[in-house]
Amino acid sequence: MKTITLALGAIALAAAGTHLNAQPAGAPASxxxxxxxxxxxxxxxxxxxxxxxxVSHFGFNPYWGSFGDVTGTLDIDPDDIESAKLDVTIPIDSLAVVSEDLRAHMLRPGSEGAAPDFFGPDAGNARFVSTSVSRTGPMTATIHGKLSMMGETRPVAIAAQFTGAGANPMTKAETIGFTGRARILRSEYGIAFALPVISDEVDLEISVAFERQ
Structure with missing residues (x-):
């Protein structure tokens, strides 16, 4: 449940070089x-x-959830993608799952003064700050950075892909989009509840839109 990596996917835009325009879902940028x-x-x-x-739920099936309300900035020069800088903040209390009981469990305090099972009610924000960007293809890049969450900071690498750019048809804002994938270990951020029957590995999928300021 490491929200942090979310922000990174956005930088995939950098990998796209100068090819930007709005695309149908799933269509590659041209x-x-x-x-x-x-x-x-x-x-x-x-x-x-x-x-x-x-995460893997008892080894039976994957269980999904998401974070939203992500704020942050991307500084980018399409002529120098590897100089891009990303700084993103994800509010942990934006956690969304289909079960309200499970959401309450993940954000509740520990019983009788113990540590929370998952995040707890005062988990604050997760923050990802890039340290380097390596272009891996015409539309892809690897974004390296530091993810801070629950009082811990660890290195994270995100495989990012540029997905489109253009003017938002509603707001007319100049917009660029990316997706990203990463994997983290929740135990590295102090979230060890129900290991190993609920997996330590957390797979992250990121979808991000940036608007020019």
Missing amino acids: SEEVAAVTAGSYATDPAHTLVRWS
Whole structure:
């Protein structure tokens, strides 16, 4: 349930070089969309930026949840993708799952003064700050950085992909989009409840939109 990695997916945009334009879901960005990304500072569109996490539930099936309301900035120059800088904050209390009972469990305090099973009610925010970006293809990059959560900071690498860019048809804001994938160990952030029957490995899928400032 490491929300942090969410932010990283956004930088995939950098990997796209100058190819930007709005795309149908699942469609790859094309060279015809060279609606050049403007160098400068971008901010997340919190309403359309998500981090989905997945853990193994007793080895039977994956269980999913997500975080939203992600805020942060991306500084990028399409002519120098590897100089991109990302700083993203994810509020842990934005946790969403299909079961309200499970949500309450994940955010409740520990019983009789003990540590919470998962996040607890005062978990605060998770924050990811990039340290380097390595271009891996025309539309892809690896974003390395530090994820801070629950009082711990660990290195995280995200495989990011540029998914599209252009003017938002509703707001007209210049927007760029990315997806990303990463894996973290929840025990490294002090969340060890029900190990190993609930997996230590947490798979993260990130979908992020940035608007030019």
